[in-house]
Amino acid sequence: MREIKYIPVIFILAYLSYVDLKKREVPDFAVIVLFIYSLFFISNLKESLLMAGIVFILLMITSLISSRSIGGGDIKLLTVLAFFMGKDFSMLALPMFVLLIFSLIYGILKGKGLRHYVPLVPYVFLSYIFYLILEVFSWNLHFLY
Template identity: 55%
Template sequence: MVVLGYLSWVDIKKREVPDWAVLALFIYSLFACRNLKEGFIIGGFVFITHLLVAIAASGSIGGGDIKLISVLAFLMGRDFFLITLSLAGLMLATLIYALVTGKGLRYSIPLVPYLFLSFLISWGCFFEG
């Protein structure tokens, strides 16, 4: 959680995701992952999916974001998909806000704070106790 909080702050301030922090999270994940096979399968699926989206819609998602999302998917395994529920809700709320206020869809937003908030929401809702 601390690394995600730090990366959120960096992403807001500098609009980048430092590789060393993602690598540190990945190394931690190797020891904390409950099921390595499941982690590699889901992490690989998430990586390929986001990479294809980034190629198809250039500029839509950065390489650091793709690496971070993949590492989170590796760490959490199938529980990662619980994050996507809150992530989709947060992104939808942002989309509605942008359309209602007239800001439109031409602005880029940092993704890591959304991941961090989604992680906190998912952790609070689904992983209590």
């Protein structure tokens, strides 16, 4: 079963989401565990390195331009997740964007404005779950034909 490799990642992201919500931090040890785990399951090293590099550079530029709007732990986590997922990492973008838009709308409606803190890891976790649901659905459709 292909989807078995995703189960530990779900647990790591769930743990990191909890910590990010409670302490507003992303523990390095969990990101390192995810990186080590990903070394055993990547299918294309060049693709994984390229995607991780692109994500890291884009997030660092965003962080520097917009006064550290994204934390270092988030950058490390998203870079490692990009390394693990390779080109599929782009599938996390749409659900994360939609969730962040809803969070911004919530902040505006509650009078917090656009500059309120939003823990990013729970959005990454929910986007990853959405991605897996789509993957499993597409695998099942593939077997029907």
